[in-house]
Amino acid sequence: xxxxxxxxxxxxxxxxxxxxxxxxxxxxxxxxxxxxxxxxxxxxxxxxxxxxxxxxxxxxxxxxxxxxxxxxxxxxxxxxxxxxxxxxxxxxxxxxxxxxxxxxxxxxxxxxxxxxxxxxxxxxxxxxxxxxxxxxxxxxxxxxxxxxxxxxxxxxxxxxxxxxxxxxxxxxxxxxxxxxxxxxxxxxxxxxxxxxxxxxxxxxxxxxxxxxxxxxxxxxxxxxxxxxxxxxxxxxxxxxxxxxxxxxxxxxxxxxxxxxxxxxxxxxxxxxxxxxxxxxxxxxxxxxxxxxxxxxxxxxxxxxxxxxxxxxxxxxxxxxxxxxxxxxxxxxxxxxxxxxxxxxxxxxxxxxxxxxxxxxxxxxxxxxxxxxxxxxxxxxxxxxxxxxxxxxx
Amino acid sequence: xxxxxxxxxxxxxxxxxxxxxxxxxxxxxxxxxxxxxxxxxxxxxxxxxxxxxxxxxxxxxxxxxxxxxxxxxxxxxxxxxxxxxxxxxxxxxxxxxxxxxxxxxxxxxxxxxxxxxxxxxxxxxxxxxxxxxxxxxxxxxxxxxxxxxxxxxxxxxxxxxxxxxxxxxxxxxxxxxxxxxxxxxxxxxxxxxxxxxxxxxxxxxxxxxxxxxxxxxxxxxxxxxxxxxxxxxxxxxxxxxxxxxxxxxxxxxxxxxxxxxxxxxxxxxxxxxxxxxxxxxxx
Numbered sequence: 001x002x003x004x005x006x007x008x009x010x011x012x013x014x015x016x017x018x019x020x021x022x023x024x025x026x027x028x029x030x031x032x033x034x035x036x037x038x039x040x041x042x043x044x045x046x047x048x049x050x051x052x053x054x055x056x057x058x059x060x061x062x063x064x065x066x067x068x069x070x071x072x073x074x075x076x077x078x079x080x081x082x083x084x085x086x087x088x089x090x091x092x093x094x095x096x097x098x099x100x101x102x103x104x105x106x107x108x109x110x111x112x113x114x115x116x117x118x119x120x121x122x123x124x125x126x127x128x129x130x131x132x133x134x135x136x137x138x139x140x141x142x143x144x145x146x147x148x149x150x151x152x153x154x155x156x157x158x159x160x161x162x163x164x165x166x167x168x169x170x171x172x173x174x175x176x177x178x179x180x181x182x183x184x185x186x187x188x189x190x191x192x193x194x195x196x197x198x199x200x201x202x203x204x205x206x207x208x209x210x211x212x213x214x215x216x217x218x219x220x221x222x223x224x225x226x227x228x229x230x231x232x233x234x235x236x237x238x239x240x241x242x243x244x245x246x247x248x249x250x251x252x253x254x255x256x257x258x259x260x261x262x263x264x265x266x267x268x269x270x271x272x273x274x275x276x277x278x279x280x281x282x283x284x285x286x287x288x289x290x291x292x293x294x295x296x297x298x299x300x301x302x303x304x305x306x307x308x309x310x311x312x313x314x315x316x317x318x319x320x321x322x323x324x325x326x327x328x329x330x331x332x333x334x335x336x337x338x339x340x341x342x343x344x345x346x347x348x349x350x351x352x353x354x355x356x357x358x359x360x361x362x363x364x365x366x367x368x369x370x371x372x373x374x375x376x377x378x379x380x381x382x383x384x385x386x387x388x389x390x391x392x393x
Numbered sequence: 394x395x396x397x398x399x400x401x402x403x404x405x406x407x408x409x410x411x412x413x414x415x416x417x418x419x420x421x422x423x424x425x426x427x428x429x430x431x432x433x434x435x436x437x438x439x440x441x442x443x444x445x446x447x448x449x450x451x452x453x454x455x456x457x458x459x460x461x462x463x464x465x466x467x468x469x470x471x472x473x474x475x476x477x478x479x480x481x482x483x484x485x486x487x488x489x490x491x492x493x494x495x496x497x498x499x500x501x502x503x504x505x506x507x508x509x510x511x512x513x514x515x516x517x518x519x520x521x522x523x524x525x526x527x528x529x530x531x532x533x534x535x536x537x538x539x540x541x542x543x544x545x546x547x548x549x550x551x552x553x554x555x556x557x558x559x560x561x562x563x564x565x566x567x568x569x570x571x572x573x574x575x576x577x578x579x580x581x582x583x584x585x586x587x588x589x590x591x592x593x594x595x596x597x598x599x600x601x602x603x604x605x606x607x608x609x610x611x612x613x614x615x616x617x618x619x620x621x622x623x624x625x626x627x628x629x630x631x632x633x634x635x636x637x638x639x640x641x642x643x644x645x646x647x648x649x650x651x652x653x654x655x656x657x658x659x660x661x662x663x664x665x666x667x668x669x670x671x672x673x674x675x676x
Contacts, residue, residue: 304429306454310405313394324429325454325495330532330555330562332429343427380411380458382433382450383426 001316004362008202009151009179009295009353010320014245015204021248022206025241033238034229047238050247054211057250058186058196066212066230067243071178071199072101073224074212077234078174078195079105079145081220083114086141086172092116093135093144093171095127096338097152101197102145102176103334119146124287125155125339133165142171148180152322152335152351153286154295156180163193172218178202181211182253183261183292194218200242204355205249209242260356265293267354267363272296274367279374281384285341285349294354297322297336299345302384303377308350311373317366322349344383397455398489404459409466412448420518421508423501428532428559430457430498434505436468436513444468444476449505456488456495463487464502477510479503480545481557496557500542528570531563539571543578549616551575582612602665603630609664614657618643625657628674633666638674649673 005013031040033047048062055062068074079102083090094106096118103118110116117135120128127146136142144166149156159175166173174195177186182203188196195218200209214220214233227235276282281301300308305321312319322333324347331337332346341349352366378384397405417435424431430453439445447468451461464484468476481499485491491499512518525535542548542557551571555562561571597605610627618624623643629636637657639649646652658671 302426302452304453304457307405307458310402310455314406323454325457330429330559347426347429380408380450381452382422382431383452 004315004317004358004365006352006354006358006362006366007318007320008355008358009154009351011201011207012204012355013357014206015249015252017252018205018245018248022241022245025244029240033240043240046244047240050243053247054250057254058181058198058213059189060213061216063231064188064213064216066214066234067238068210068212068234069208069239070210071099071176071197071202072210074197074199074210075099075101075145075174075176076105077212077220077223078197079109079143080223082143082172082174082195083109084221084223085219086143088113089140090114091135091138091140091142093119093132093142093146095119095121095146095157097121097125097150097155097335098145098147099151099176099178102147106145121155121338123340125150125153125285125335126287126290127157127162129158129161129165132162136165136169136171142166142169143174144171145174145176147176147178149177149183149292150286150335151179152320152333153297153339154179154292154353155286156184156290156292158290159193160191163191167192179292179295182250182257183264183294185257188213188215195220200246200249203249203253205246206242209239209246211246256356261293264354264356264358267358267360268294268296268352270360271352271354271363271366272298274363275370278367278371282374283345285336285339285345295351296353297349297351299336299341300348300350300374300377301342301344302348302381303374304347305349307377308348308373311376312370315369317369320351320353322351323347395456395492395495397459397492400463400487400489401456401459401491404462404488405455408449408451408458408462410448410462410469411450413450414446414448417448419509419511419513421505421510421512422518423504423508424453426452429453430501432457432461432501432505434461434464434509436509438473438513441472443470443472445470453498453501454495456491457498457501459488460484460491460498460502461505464506468506473510473513476506479506481542482546493553493556496546497559500558504538528574529560529563529567532559534558534560536574539574540578543575547611547615549575549579549619579612579616597666605665606630606635606661606669609661610657613660613664617656618652623652633668633670635661635669635671636674637671 029043031043033044051062051065055065092106092109092114094102106116119131146157146162148159163173172194175193177196178199181198194215196213198211201207222233224234229235229238283299285297285299305323306325309321322336324330324332336346336349414435414437418438420435422433433450435448436444437446447465449461449465451458467487481503484499484502525537528536528539538558539560546557548554551561551568554560554571561568622641624640626638626640628638643649653671661669
């Protein structure tokens with residue numbers, strides 16, 4: 001059975017070019033880049049090279065790039081590092097739909113006595129800018145952490161406006177750009193954001209490598225102490241193979257971004273429109289006009305997401321759900337709930353997220369089989385009867 | 394992915410007895426769209442008052458569908474009196490076990506069966522008794538329902554109660570109340586202890602002794618171990634020799650030998666028989 005991988009917002013495959021670039025560093029080139037001998041020193045220039053590529057990728061200076069172990073570490077570094085510097089009088093402003101890697105540290109700060117505000121979103125998942133303006137009012141320092149694009153729905157927040165408002169109010173601004181990196185251009189010369197988090201494994205580098213962008217002049221308390229690496233801002237011997245791999249991955253992403261974005265949009269729209277046409281009582285969750293090109297979040301009413309995923313999995317199709325059952329919790333996705341999705345549709349949400357390696361034939365395969373799965377589960381469900389489904393099982 | 398048994402996956406992929414019955418003798422519905430799972434169960438009796446036909450419709454995850462399907466197979470051919478003895482544990486066991494966080498699917502099956510039997514006997518649609526105190530407002534779980542899953546499944550922690558009936562799994566405001574229910578059920582059992590402990594030990598039959606050992610393990614020992622994330626399994630009882638295996642955090646714990654001697658053996662000697670020796674599996 002072939003695997004049809006439509007779960008690229010969860011993780012992506014390592015690009016073959018990335019893997020090849022990494023392999024020498026698991027072999028002869030195992031030296032420590034900090035060593036005072038040529039054997040280690042020869043490795044340092046590859047780390048420098050990767051840092052330069054990544055800086056160019058977001059139009060930053062190489063000294064503004066800090067390597068971390070993952071996007072979550074970068075988020076924690078930004079939020080805790082700023083909070084520790086500014087002290088407990090600082091206000092922490094985030095949104096209700098952030099990734100847990102941002103909500104977790106923000107809520108920890110709340111427990112520690114910081115004032116924390118979670119900005120709501122509207123029914124298509126767009127940030128309530130009025131509430132954001134309101135939250136920025138008042139005296140004292142503020143830390144803003146708002147995601148650039150949502151991992152579950154792909155909805156893109158108006159980052160230029162957010163940064164502009166935050167800067168006017170004198171706040172320090174961080175953005176979780178994990179889902180944007182590799183899909184949309186990032187230019188920190190144009191966007192005066194202070195900090196960004198990026199994760200390698202969302203753009204065809206391996207799991208276990210992240211980037212923390214820290215604008216020159218932005219102050220921060222470091223929390224990974226114990227080494228001079230990354231100019232003393234993040235201790236720990238550099239993960240050389242992964243850093244080199246990430247350098248290759250951003251090079252690949254930058255080279256084809258416009259064309260890939262166009263192709264992904266076409267495939268995503270074909271999938272989405274096809275499913276809306278063949279599955280009654282289906283809906284799209286999220287702002288269709290402001291979305292990542294690769295993502296669609298759809299709800300199939302009256303049926304439950306985990307059951308949908310298990311039937312899809314039997315056919316080799318990989319996707320995600322915001323259903324409570326799949327997460328091992330009892331509450332469905334905080335993103336779907338924050339958007340006020342109708343309760344008939346909350347538990348039946350499925351996210352499809354594509355990558356450059358997906359094909360039209362794969363979209364066609366999913367379009368052929370999804371209506372049958374939906375029909376099978378609707379037949380089982382006590383709800384939503386009276387539909388006429390145009391599909392024979 | 395969940396570690397579902399083959400039997401769960403089989404019942405999920407090929408659910409038995411799906412649908413409705415024309416003019417059923419009993420119908421029960423539990424759950425709701427908002428809660429994330431719901432089950433409608435219908436049955437028909439034959440001339441001998443045995444369940445001759447049963448059908449279900451389920452909205453929910455793979456294990457909710459499998460639990461419903463399993464339940465229909467379990468009740469077919471049974472009298473009402475036999476069917477109503479089925480517990481959520483029986484449903485989970487029939488399926489070769491369910492993940493802890495999915496035990497509430499088996500409870501939903503048992504509740505739907507009860508609702509259908511109630512409908513058969515009274516002609517009423519079973520609606521939650523409004524006088525029953527609702528403890529968990531997020532999922533609408535009453536005190537009686539919580540007490541029942543605690544008692545029937547020997548639950549000792551709030552997380553376990555959440556796994557079995559969802560109570561406490563929403564906002565979490567009722568978690569203290571659930572802990573109080575667990576404590577009150579445990580405390581209610583304690584007065585029996587002196588009576589049992591005062592009995593002349595040697596007069597117990599083997600069966601009585603085994604039952605008492607099981608009781609003491611469930612009541613006195615397991616709850617303490619679970620507080621530290623551990624557990625034990627009772628493997629064998631031969632004469633005064635009790636064989637156990639440590640589970641969870643206890644497995645491989647450096648203090649396990651002390652726990653066995655100073656705690657488990659001491660408790661069993663106190664409550665069952667001073668001659669008891671506790672050994673670990675493989676000793």
